[in-house]
Each structure stands twice: as structure tokens, then as C-alpha cells.
Amino acid sequence: MAGGSQRVYKQRIKSTQSLKKMFRAQELIAASRIGKARGRTAAAAPYERAITRAVSAVATHTSTDHPLTTERTDTDRVAVLVIASDRGMAGSYSAAIIRESERLVARLTAEGKQVSLYAAGRRAISYYKYRDRELAGQWSYGSDSPESEVAGDIADTLLGAFLAPEAEGGVSELHVVYTQFVNMVTQRPRVVRMLPLEVVEGVATPGEHDALPLYDFEPSPESVLDALLPRYVRSRIFSFMLEAAASELASRQRAMHTATDNAEDIIRNYTRLANQARQADITQEISEIVSGADALAAS
Amino acid sequence: MAELNVDLVAADRKVWSGAAREVSAPSADGQIGILAGHTPLLAVLRPGTVKVSTAPGQVAVEAQVSGGFVSVDDDVVTLVVDDLSEVGGHAGTRA
Numbered sequence: 001m002a003g004g005s006q007r008v009y010k011q012r013i014k015s016t017q018s019l020k021k022m023f024r025a026q027e028l029i030a031a032s033r034i035g036k037a038r039g040r041t042a043a044a045a046p047y048e049r050a051i052t053r054a055v056s057a058v059a060t061h062t063s064t065d066h067p068l069t070t071e072r073t074d075t076d077r078v079a080v081l082v083i084a085s086d087r088g089m090a091g092s093y094s095a096a097i098i099r100e101s102e103r104l105v106a107r108l109t110a111e112g113k114q115v116s117l118y119a120a121g122r123r124a125i126s127y128y129k130y131r132d133r134e135l136a137g138q139w140s141y142g143s144d145s146p147e148s149e150v151a152g153d154i155a156d157t158l159l160g161a162f163l164a165p166e167a168e169g170g171v172s173e174l175h176v177v178y179t180q181f182v183n184m185v186t187q188r189p190r191v192v193r194m195l196p197l198e199v200v201e202g203v204a205t206p207g208e209h210d211a212l213p214l215y216d217f218e219p220s221p222e223s224v225l226d227a228l229l230p231r232y233v234r235s236r237i238f239s240f241m242l243e244a245a246a247s248e249l250a251s252r253q254r255a256m257h258t259a260t261d262n263a264e265d266i267i268r269n270y271t272r273l274a275n276q277a278r279q280a281d282i283t284q285e286i287s288e289i290v291s292g293a294d295a296l297a298a299s
Numbered sequence: 300m301a302e303l304n305v306d307l308v309a310a311d312r313k314v315w316s317g318a319a320r321e322v323s324a325p326s327a328d329g330q331i332g333i334l335a336g337h338t339p340l341l342a343v344l345r346p347g348t349v350k351v352s353t354a355p356g357q358v359a360v361e362a363q364v365s366g367g368f369v370s371v372d373d374d375v376v377t378l379v380v381d382d383l384s385e386v387g388g389h390a391g392t393r394a
Contacts, residue, residue, distance in 0.1 A: 040311065043311055043312040043313065044310065044311050044312070046306065046308045046313045047308045047309065047310050047311070047312075047313075047379060050306065050308055050370070050377045050379045051379060053370070053377070054341060054368065054370045054377070054379070057341065057370065057372070058341060148310040148311050215339045215340060215341050215372075216338055216339065216340045216341070216342075217340075217341050217342070218326050218327055218328055218331075218340065218341070218342035218343065219327045219328055219342075219343070223327070223343060224341050224342070224343055224368065227343040227366075227368055228368060231367075231368075231379070231381075234310075235310065238310065238311075
């Protein structure tokens with residue numbers, strides 16, 4: 001039928017064009033937010049550095065044992081926190097992080113441990129919900145701009161689980177799966193064992209003359225450690241979340257850029273096909289007219 | 300006179316940093332004042348007012364905090380605070 005296939009192509013071109021606009025908008029949004037996200041990561045760094053330094057100072061200058069630094073042997077339950085995104089349209093970002101956490105869960109299970117899952121970000125929550133897996137905790141929090149309150153909330157829940165007695169669902173380890181922001185083109189899923197704490201970063205090597213700078217602890221080393229360690233965990237989790245946010249935005253920008261390019265390709269193809277169909281229609285009409293005229297002339 | 304090197308940081312940003320003469324902070328045992336040459340110290344903060352002065356009577360930052368800790372080592376003072384609301388002083392470098 002004349003015009004039929006032309007109309008179909010036109011329609012497809014139109015819908016692809018509106019999709020392309022959407023992809024482009026998403027790409028621009030992600031691109032504009034990513035700078036901000038990286039800025040926040042940088043802004044949170046001094047706090048983390050200060051805490052890490054203080055924790056190492058206490059750890060090196062006292063021999064105080066703290067529940068958060070001690071291995072638990074009374075339970076084989078372990079906690080896994082998955083930091084994923086709230087929204088899709090970020091290519092393989094969510095898939096990669098979930099695959100990594102599944103691998104971790106499988107490894108821990110093989111070691112004879114019971115895994116209780118904590119999910120942050122709607123993508124992770126819906127993944128586990130759909131598979132009827134039990135979630136010990138879940139947060140959806142606007143994963144591309146996390147607030148430190150949410151990080152505090154998550155950290156408090158997990159610290160609570162770590163310090164809880166065995167009968168009340170206490171866990172002996174905490175692993176965090178998040179996406180490390182290496183640079184704009186590389187983000188990789190990473191697993192970190194958060195608890196029990198091992199503080200190794202930034203321990204100042206004591207020089208020969210100040211082998212042990214004597215810190216005054218106020219009120220006491222134990223209570224200083226008590227105040228420091230939860231803050232340390234909180235700031236680490238917050239920085240993981242910030243890094244995950246930057247990674248999410250970078251993946252989204254990249255995915256949306258590819259999608260825009262693909263849409264352009266499709267539009268170009270369909271335009272060609274539509275032109276071809278138009279030519280075919282014209283040719284057909286001409287030959288119909290000519291053959292009609294021939295028939296009239298012959299009669 | 301020797302000066303203190305002060306960093307005041309909150310969870311998501313650096314609030315103030317620079318050289319100062321005196322720092323006053325609400326430690327667990329009471330308000331403490333820190334001057335240059337203070338012995339190394341790690342103290343837990345309780346809710347109260349943190350004050351950084353660059354010169355006598357010249358307050359650079361004054362802020363209400365709900366908790367945190369302060370570390371002093373070799374005239375480097377690091378104040379790590381939880382919730383912070385500034386009540387006065389001239390805002391310094393803001394990151």
C-alpha cells in the first residue's frame with residue numbers, strides 16, 4: 001500500500017527522537033551532578049582523615065581492647081551491606097554491584113557463615129525482594145546525593161547488630177560492597193571488611209626521639225575510643241556512600257551518552273529506510289500512471 | 300609566640316582552618332582552653348561551645364556543637380564535631 005511503510009518509519013523516527021531527548025537530558029543532568037558529588041567526597045575527606053589519625057593514635061598509644069576491634073567467635077552470622085543506586089539508567093552499575101555482592105554472599109556461605117543482608121538503594125532492595133530473600137535492613141535515600149544523617153542511621157543499625165548478643169541477631173563481621181570511584185571512566189565494585197575494625201591507615205611511624213608521645217586522654221582512653229570508633233565507622237560508611245554516588249553518576253552519564261549515540265544511529269537508519277520507501281512509492285505511482293496512459297492510448 | 304594550627308571539621312565539610320592563638324572546647328571534664336605548647340591530648344567533647352581565637356578578644360569562629368572530639372599534637376589542633384551551628388565570629392575559609 002502506498003504510504004503505509006513510510007508512515008511507520010516516520011512514527012519510529014519520531015519516537016526515537018523523543019527518547020533521544022530524554023537520554024540527552026539524563027546525560028546532562030548526570031554530568032552536572034557528578035562534579036558536585038566529587039566535591040562532596042573531597043569535602044568529607046578532612047573529617048575522615050582527622051578521625052583516622054585520631055583512631056590510629058589511640059590504637060598505637062594504648063593497649064585498650066574495644067568490642068569493635070575484637071573478633072567475635074560466638075556467632076557465625078555475618079552482615080553484608082550492599083550500597084547500590086535508587087534509579088536505573090546507569091548501564092551495568094547496579095548489575096555489577098549486585099553481582100559482586102552475590103559473589104561475596106556465596107563465598108561467605110561456603111565458609112559456613114550465615115549471611116544477613118542490608119541493602120541501601122532501591123535497586124538492591126527490589127532485587128532481593130523479588131527473589132524473596134530476607135533483608136535485615138533497607139534504606140532508600142536518594143543515592144546520588146547521600147546525606148550524612150542516612151550514613152549515621154545505617155552505621156548505627158550495623159553497629160547495633162555487631163554489638164548485639166548472639167540470641168538477638170548479633171553478627172560477627174560486617175562487609176560492605178560499594179563501587180569505588182577510580183576515575184571518570186573506571187568504577188569498580190569493591191568489598192571491604194568493616195568490622196571488626198582493623199586500623200592500619202596513617203599510623204605515624206614513631207621517630208627515635210618521640211617513641212611514644214604521651215597523649216592525655218580525657219576522660220579516659222576507653223571512653224575516647226568509645227566515642228571515636230562509632231564515628232570512624234560512620235564516616236567510613238558515609239565516604240563509601242559518597243563514592244558510590246559519584247560512581248553512579250559517572251556510569252549514568254556514560255550509559256546515557258551511549259544511548260544517545262544509539263538513538264542517533266537508529267534515527268539515521270530509519271530516515272534512510274523512509275527515504276527509500278518514499279522513492280519506491282513515487283516510482284510505483286509513476287509506473288501506474290504511465291501504464292494507465294499506455295492502456296488508454298492503446299484502446 | 301608559637302601559634303596553633305587549627306582544623307575544625309564537620310562530617311561533610313571543613314568548617315575552618317588556619318592559625319590561631321587559643322582554642323576553647325567543651326571537653327568531657329569541663330571547658331578546656333588550648334594554647335600553643337599544650338601537651339598531646341585526645342578528648343571527647345560534650346555539647347557546648349567551641350571557640351577559636353586568632354588574637355586576644357578576636358574570635359574567628361564560635362559554634363555550638365553537640366559532640367565530637369579534639370586532638371592536640373605538636374601544636375596541631377583538630378576539632379572534629381558532629382552537629383554544628385555557628386553563632387558568631389568571622390567565617391574563615393569555607394570549603
